[in-house]
Amino acid sequence: MEEKKPTGNVVETKSFTFANLPVQLTLEMGEKLGPVTLAYETYGELNTDKSNAVLVLHALSGDAHAAGLDKRGVTGWWNSLIGPGKGLDTNKYFVVCSNVLGGCKGSTGPASTSPSTGKPFGTDFPLVTIGDMVLAQKYLIDHLGIDKLLSVVGGSMGGMQALQWMASYPDRICSAVPISTTLKHSPQQIAFNEVGRQAVMADPAWKGGNYYGNCIPGRGLAVARMIGHVTYMSEASMAEKFGRRTRENKEPFKFSADFEVEGYLRYRGDSFVRRFDANSYLYITKALDLFNILNGHQIGDVFRGLKAKVLVLSFKSDWLYPSYQSQEIVKACKLSGVDASYCELTSDYGHDAFLLETEQERQLIGSFLKTVANSNCNGGYSH
Amino acid sequence: MNNNGGSDRAIIADWVGEGSSVLDLGCGDGVLLLTLARDKSVRAQGIEISDEAVHSCVAAGLSVFQQDIDTGLAEYADKSFDFVILNQTFQQVKKPDYVLREALRVGKKVIVGFPNFCYFADRVQIFLRGKVPVTASLPYQWFDTPNLHFLSIADFMEYCQKREIKIEQTRFFAKNRRVRFLPNLRGEVGLFLLSK
Numbered sequence: 001m002e003e004k005k006p007t008g009n010v011v012e013t014k015s016f017t018f019a020n021l022p023v024q025l026t027l028e029m030g031e032k033l034g035p036v037t038l039a040y041e042t043y044g045e046l047n048t049d050k051s052n053a054v055l056v057l058h059a060l061s062g063d064a065h066a067a068g069l070d071k072r073g074v075t076g077w078w079n080s081l082i083g084p085g086k087g088l089d090t091n092k093y094f095v096v097c098s099n100v101l102g103g104c105k106g107s108t109g110p111a112s113t114s115p116s117t118g119k120p121f122g123t124d125f126p127l128v129t130i131g132d133m134v135l136a137q138k139y140l141i142d143h144l145g146i147d148k149l150l151s152v153v154g155g156s157m158g159g160m161q162a163l164q165w166m167a168s169y170p171d172r173i174c175s176a177v178p179i180s181t182t183l184k185h186s187p188q189q190i191a192f193n194e195v196g197r198q199a200v201m202a203d204p205a206w207k208g209g210n211y212y213g214n215c216i217p218g219r220g221l222a223v224a225r226m227i228g229h230v231t232y233m234s235e236a237s238m239a240e241k242f243g244r245r246t247r248e249n250k251e252p253f254k255f256s257a258d259f260e261v262e263g264y265l266r267y268r269g270d271s272f273v274r275r276f277d278a279n280s281y282l283y284i285t286k287a288l289d290l291f292n293i294l295n296g297h298q299i300g301d302v303f304r305g306l307k308a309k310v311l312v313l314s315f316k317s318d319w320l321y322p323s324y325q326s327q328e329i330v331k332a333c334k335l336s337g338v339d340a341s342y343c344e345l346t347s348d349y350g351h352d353a354f355l356l357e358t359e360q361e362r363q364l365i366g367s368f369l370k371t372v373a374n375s376n377c378n379g380g381y382s383h
Numbered sequence: 384m385n386n387n388g389g390s391d392r393a394i395i396a397d398w399v400g401e402g403s404s405v406l407d408l409g410c411g412d413g414v415l416l417l418t419l420a421r422d423k424s425v426r427a428q429g430i431e432i433s434d435e436a437v438h439s440c441v442a443a444g445l446s447v448f449q450q451d452i453d454t455g456l457a458e459y460a461d462k463s464f465d466f467v468i469l470n471q472t473f474q475q476v477k478k479p480d481y482v483l484r485e486a487l488r489v490g491k492k493v494i495v496g497f498p499n500f501c502y503f504a505d506r507v508q509i510f511l512r513g514k515v516p517v518t519a520s521l522p523y524q525w526f527d528t529p530n531l532h533f534l535s536i537a538d539f540m541e542y543c544q545k546r547e548i549k550i551e552q553t554r555f556f557a558k559n560r561r562v563r564f565l566p567n568l569r570g571e572v573g574l575f576l577l578s579k
Contacts, residue, residue, distance in 0.1 A: 309446075311441065327450075330448060330458075331458040334448075334458050334459065335458060335460070339446050340446060340448075341437075341440070341441050341445070341446055341447045341448065342447075342448045342449055342450070343434075343437050343438065343441065343449050344449050345434075346434070360434075360438075363438065364438060364441055367438070367441055367442035368441050368442075370442075371441075371442070371443070371444035374444075375444070
């Protein structure tokens with residue numbers, strides 16, 4: 001994220017609180033949570049019949065700030081896709097993005113204050129699932145008065161949320177675009193997340209999750225993020241970006257960051273620590289690992305009856321969420337009789353491609369959404 | 384690609400029943416599926432490997448899957464489509480025998496269309512010029528062609544007999560005109576409606 005001086009309209013992050021006591025939200029694992037706050041942003045205008053709303057769903061480390069500039073001058077994480085004239089054209093669509101339940105960017109999560117103790121939840125925060133994140137989003141969509149979303153769009157964990165919308169609230173969406181994602185986390189994906197969690201929990205500053213107000217487990221979280229970044233890139237993109245180039249200003253220490261790739265990972269790790277809560281990292285990676293949209297269903301039944309149009313996208317060099325996992329989603333759609341399409345896009349960027357390789361993605365999503373909007377799914381909205 | 388000016392589309396549209404389900408293997412930019420959706424209200428689905436063609440299909444609102452049909456149709460149940468179409472794709476797949484078997488498993492009926500390699504203009508080029516033919520229906524040079532198999536109408540009919548595939552209907556044409564006599568000599572393109 002680059003910082004620029006805000007020019008023109010600064011996007012404001014709003015918040016919505018629901019499930020106030022005594023009406024609490026019942027989570028998938030049976031625990032109760034409330035009140036619940038979601039931070040969210042909106043771009044574009046909701047039309048009069050409220051039929052042009054698109055919900056954008058963020059990945060592991062994302063937040064509600066998907067597009068435009070915030071008051072600190074930071075550009076949104078999917079600004080290349082969302083904006084006037086872009087794939088998610090804010091001249092036509094009302095785009096909504098909220099920070100997930102369990103997150104640390106304004107939505108209720110482990111760093112929030114527990115109403116029963118008056119202190120941060122820490123690890124007393126209940127386990128949340130992708131299903132719980134989507135349930136909370138449904139409350140927000142209800143609050144905004146939107147009966148049926150024109151689309152739900154997201155990559156990686158955002159793609160899982162899109163799949164969850166398809167399975168849980170099929171009548172509330174006209175279409176879905178799950179990108180670089182999976183029906184369920186594989187052992188390899190779980191393994192990488194577990195190494196990240198162990199790094200956090202092995203940091204003495206973690207203190208069982210009760211570090212708020214004290215030193216944060218920054219070393220552990222930075223290592224977790226470094227592992228993450230390795231899995232988000234491809235061998236080719238690393239070779240292209242860093243080669244075996246060494247850094248200038250080397251420190252006089254045997255294990256200093258000699259290579260540019262080392263310096264890059266350290267930088268990404270350190271900057272992540274400044275903007276992300278370590279406990280949120282544990283909870284959200286756990287939600288990813290627990291994700292299994294099949295949940296006992298046959299693959300041909302999970303989306304049965306879904307009327308929404310689905311566009312599944314994957315990227316060739318993505319080895320963390322490889323194309324075969326997207327093809328499994330496609331298989332589930334085909335067997336369920338869902339109106340679906342699948343494109344495998346060319347890119348060297350690995351898993352990061354869905355955030356970076358936006359030109360083809362932008363065109364595809366743009367033209368797909370146009371056909372959805374013209375299909376009158378949502379009470380005659382057209383442009 | 385072939386230059387029969389859409390005669391094949393008209394015949395296929397004639398064979399395909401109103402409101403039926405259609406899977407087009409190698410659907411290209413989706414022109415045939417769009418015709419069938421418009422004229423016959425079919426439930427259309429396409430499989431295509433080329434990036435640009437797939438993107439065109441998405442922009443046209445078609446259901447399309449970027450996939451290699453040579454790897455089979457494992458995710459489709461038996462007889463899950465009324466029609467499976469292999470129009471101008473059959474001679475371009477690596478394993479035509481396997482692909483056609485899969486098409487006949489998934490479709491109640493299968494439509495196959497291909498350029499006839501023994502059309503007289505092709506024969507003339509082979510015999511008189513001693514060269515691999517380049518004609519309207521086979522427009523490619525030998526070193527740069529998507530066509531991997533060269534078959535004649537007679538070859539295909541013999542093949543169907545051997546595989547016990549029922550030929551329900553045929554249509555042959557050259558330069559947009561129907562050919563009734565000596566199709567293996569005078570037909571530039573053959574279309575077959577098959578079942579098993």
